[in-house]
Amino acid sequence: MSGDVLRLAGRYAVLAAAVVLLNFFIPRLLPGDPLTFSSGEGLDASAPMSAAAKEQLRVYYHLDEPTSRQLLAYLGDLARGDLGWSIARPSSVGALIAARLWWTLGLLLVSLGVSLVVGVSLGLAAGRRPGRRGDRLLVSGMAALAAVPEFLVAIGLLAVFSTGLGWVPLLGGQTAFISYGGDASGLLSRTLDIVSRLTLPAATLVLVGAAGFVLVARDAAAGTQGAPWLIVARAKGLRERSIAVRHVLPNIAFPLTTYLALRLGALFGGALVVERVFSVPGLGLLAYQSIRARDYPVLQALFLLSGLGVLVANFGLELLYLRLDRRRGTSHA
Amino acid sequence: MRRRRPGLFWVGAGLMGLFATIALLGPLLAPYEARLPVGPPLAPPTDGYPLGTNDLGQDTLSLLIYGARTSLLVAVAVTAVSTVLSWGVGLTAGFFRPTEAPLMMLSDLLLALPSIPLYLLVVTLVGPSLQNLVLALALLSWPAFARIVRSVVIEVRSAPYVEAARSLGGTRAHVARRHLLPATLDLLPTKLILTVRFAVFAEATLAFLGLADSGSVSWGTMLSNAFDDPLLFSRPVWPWLVFPPAVAIVTLILATTWLSTGIEGSIGGVPESVGAAAVESGPHAEHTESREGAALTGPRRRSRSR
Numbered sequence: 001m002s003g004d005v006l007r008l009a010g011r012y013a014v015l016a017a018a019v020v021l022l023n024f025f026i027p028r029l030l031p032g033d034p035l036t037f038s039s040g041e042g043l044d045a046s047a048p049m050s051a052a053a054k055e056q057l058r059v060y061y062h063l064d065e066p067t068s069r070q071l072l073a074y075l076g077d078l079a080r081g082d083l084g085w086s087i088a089r090p091s092s093v094g095a096l097i098a099a100r101l102w103w104t105l106g107l108l109l110v111s112l113g114v115s116l117v118v119g120v121s122l123g124l125a126a127g128r129r130p131g132r133r134g135d136r137l138l139v140s141g142m143a144a145l146a147a148v149p150e151f152l153v154a155i156g157l158l159a160v161f162s163t164g165l166g167w168v169p170l171l172g173g174q175t176a177f178i179s180y181g182g183d184a185s186g187l188l189s190r191t192l193d194i195v196s197r198l199t200l201p202a203a204t205l206v207l208v209g210a211a212g213f214v215l216v217a218r219d220a221a222a223g224t225q226g227a228p229w230l231i232v233a234r235a236k237g238l239r240e241r242s243i244a245v246r247h248v249l250p251n252i253a254f255p256l257t258t259y260l261a262l263r264l265g266a267l268f269g270g271a272l273v274v275e276r277v278f279s280v281p282g283l284g285l286l287a288y289q290s291i292r293a294r295d296y297p298v299l300q301a302l303f304l305l306s307g308l309g310v311l312v313a314n315f316g317l318e319l320l321y322l323r324l325d326r327r328r329g330t331s332h333a
Numbered sequence: 334m335r336r337r338r339p340g341l342f343w344v345g346a347g348l349m350g351l352f353a354t355i356a357l358l359g360p361l362l363a364p365y366e367a368r369l370p371v372g373p374p375l376a377p378p379t380d381g382y383p384l385g386t387n388d389l390g391q392d393t394l395s396l397l398i399y400g401a402r403t404s405l406l407v408a409v410a411v412t413a414v415s416t417v418l419s420w421g422v423g424l425t426a427g428f429f430r431p432t433e434a435p436l437m438m439l440s441d442l443l444l445a446l447p448s449i450p451l452y453l454l455v456v457t458l459v460g461p462s463l464q465n466l467v468l469a470l471a472l473l474s475w476p477a478f479a480r481i482v483r484s485v486v487i488e489v490r491s492a493p494y495v496e497a498a499r500s501l502g503g504t505r506a507h508v509a510r511r512h513l514l515p516a517t518l519d520l521l522p523t524k525l526i527l528t529v530r531f532a533v534f535a536e537a538t539l540a541f542l543g544l545a546d547s548g549s550v551s552w553g554t555m556l557s558n559a560f561d562d563p564l565l566f567s568r569p570v571w572p573w574l575v576f577p578p579a580v581a582i583v584t585l586i587l588a589t590t591w592l593s594t595g596i597e598g599s600i601g602g603v604p605e606s607v608g609a610a611a612v613e614s615g616p617h618a619e620h621t622e623s624r625e626g627a628a629l630t631g632p633r634r635r636s637r638s639r
Contacts, residue, residue, distance in 0.1 A: 018442050030458050140341070147590045149534050151541050152579050155556070159575070163566050269449030273538055277560065287450070291457055291543045299457055303450040310447045 004322055012315045019307040023300055024074050028067070083301040088293035093301045096286060103282030108271045111202045115209035120256065122210070123217025124244045130222035139218065146211035150270040154204040154277040161200060201278045205270055209263070216259045220252035227251075253324055261317040265310045338595040345591025352585055355398055356405040365392040367399035367550045377570050385573040387555070388562065397577050399550040404533050404585060407467055411532035414471035416524055420517065422475060423482025428490060428509050437483070440476030448473065452539060461544040470535050478524045482517050489516045522596045530589040537582045552578040 058064050061084075062073040077084070083093040126135045145153070161167050221244075224230055233243045275284025283302060290298040355362060364383075365371045370390035371382075378385045384393035426436040452469060459465045489495060495512050503511075539545065540553025541560075555578040565571050 014438075015442060015445050019446065022442075022446075026454060027458055030455070144587055144590055147530065147534075147586050148583055149538050149586070151538065151556075152583055155575060155579055159572070163571075265445075265447030265449075268447050269538075272449055273542065276542065287453055288542055291453060294457065296457065299450075299454050303454045306447045306450045307445075311445060314445065 008318055012311055016308060016311050023304045024071060084297040086295055086298055088295040093297050096298060097301055100282045100286050103280055104271050107198060107201055108267060111205035111209060115206040116213060119210035119213025120217045123214040124221050124248060127218040127221025142211040142214045145207060150204060150208050151273045151277050153208055154274045157200050157204055201274050201280055204274050208270060209267060212263060216255055217252060220255045221248050224248055224251055257317055257321050261314045264313050268306055341591040342595030345588045348588035349592060352401055356401045359398050359402045363395040363398040365395040367395040375570050377573060384577050385570055387574060393577055396550050396555055397581055400552040403549050403551040404536060407536045408529045408532040410467040411470045412525055412528040415474045415528050418475035419478035420482055422479035424486060424509055424513060427483040427486025428513060440479050443473060443476045456544045461546055463546045463549055470532055474531055481520060485517045486513050489513055526589050526593045530586055533585055552582050
């Protein structure tokens with residue numbers, strides 16, 4: 001038991017180390033001098049950097065030392081939580097990311113939760129009687145929806161609900177140039193403002209995210225049809241709802257967990273892209289602005305943090321997986 | 334046994350043919366040279382400009398036609414390189430034992446990384462030329478099918494006919510080419526369609542995020558440019574700036590999805606439901622399929638069904 005956990009932890013430790021190393025080596029192995037990018041050179045040819053300033057940067061980034069020393073310095077900086085300085089903005093990368101992290105994370109977690117519940121419920125309902133017209137329509141619709149890039153779904157929703165029906169505000173994370181009172185009602189109206197603006201981005205992620213869960217849950221639930229325990233449950237006269245929740249759901253938890261683990265990275269990527277459509281001031285918008293400004297340290301930090309974040313989440317899910325495996329092994333064997 | 338293909342397959346095939354024709358005949362069909370400003374800026378559709386013009390006065394229809402060339406060129410190039418890599422790595426790892434652990438470790442790592450931040454990092458660094466874009470997408474999209482190919486090879490390599498071929502003195506290369514490769518070819522149509530879709534999806538997404546070859550016209554870039562305008566939605570012509578490229582991308586991606594309905598269930602080696610789920614479950618199916626496939630047939634096998 002604990003051997004499994006240890007082996008899993010070892011595997012993820014290796015993967016995490018690889019992410020940290022990749023983050024160090026990608027700029028050094030790909031063509032081009034890391035300094036050219038780290039200093040923003042080529043961006044503004046009219047104001048070339050002085051040799052002294054270059055040398056200063058070289059020393060700051062330890063680029064004057066051998067690679068092994070650079071690696072040590074990089075690891076040391078990381079250990080202290082120092083992600084370097086942004087090129088385009090007068091701020092440390094860590095502060096830039098910390099200020100935007102919660103927009104993205106909130107969007108991601110809320111939409112993930114909702115799409116899990118909605119997707120699995122729909123999938124369970126469809127999987128109960130596979131092959132019916134409703135089931136076939138749902139499957140082909142969801143397959144199409146899951147295939148479309150997130151930002152196009154976002155644009156579709158924006159066109160219908162914002163510019164078309166005018167139900168929700170168009171862009172941004174909150175209304176600009178408004179000061180709210182410090183009291184409870186001010187807090188409430190600010191919250192309502194943010195919620196109304198995040199509805200469409202979240203809805204986009206829910207639509208795209210739920211589509212995959214519907215397909216996986218439906219496939220797995222359809223596979224349980226005719227299983228002896230299901231026939232027994234039906235014969236006992238249990239209500240369909242409780243059969244679905246108490247009997248079918250635990251049996252399809254496996255493929256769902258697997259699928260969820262696989263999707264995390266993609267969901268994060270989707271959130272980044274959707275933020276650009278709706279100008280949500282989260283990591284996605286930061287990424288977009290950093291690409292524009294060739295703000296390389298920011299992009300590196302985004303890669304590092306998202307890579308490690310996904311690994312941690314996956315590790316948690318695999319632990320859950322082990323638990324499920326164990327429970328299944330003892331109770332059904 | 335050949336089964337009847339569903340109607341949607343033919344719709345998908347027809348659309349793919351249409352897009353290919355448009356891409357091939359591009360310069361003949363387009364009313365203008367796409368990159369030249371040929372009309373008034375932000376014009377609504379009129380006689381001379383069937384879909385209007387953008388903020389630079391470029392003709393939207395011409396941009397759309399030239400964009401099809403970019404999308405399909407990237408799709409074909411990425412698919413070719415990525416497929417060769419998948420099969421090369423999969424066959425090697427499945428058949429030459431010493432290479433198995435390092436190759437699978439590498440593919441595990443690439444599968445575990447969140448792809449979009451990685452693309453942003455790599456493509457920003459090397460510069461978003463068409464060639465670099467193709468290389469980046471291809472070099473990072475092979476692992477899923479490499480794992481599946483490997484799992485098929487592992488299944489087949491102990492089959493009596495392979496053993497016979499080897500005991501008759503067949504060299505490793507001979508056995509790999511004549512006996513193992515054919516066993517994996519059932520996977521090829523699925524890989525091709527999924528990778529084409531992945532490439533179209535990724536190219537559009539990266540272009541929308543500002544990572545596109547400035548020298549070529551692309552649907553994602555058209556959308557990105559439209560969204561660069563903070564007053565976009567206060568302009569009456571906004572639907573003509575947003576919908577043509579958006580509809581083009583969606584149509585091309587749906588065409589690949591419909592095309593894949595024709596090959597569902599014919600995925601050799603991979604359990605049918607897994608293959609079908611992967612075909613249906615969208616652009617990131619590359620990832621889905623591999624891990625599920627690996628979980629079912631690889632060393633991390635788990636008791637999924639009792």
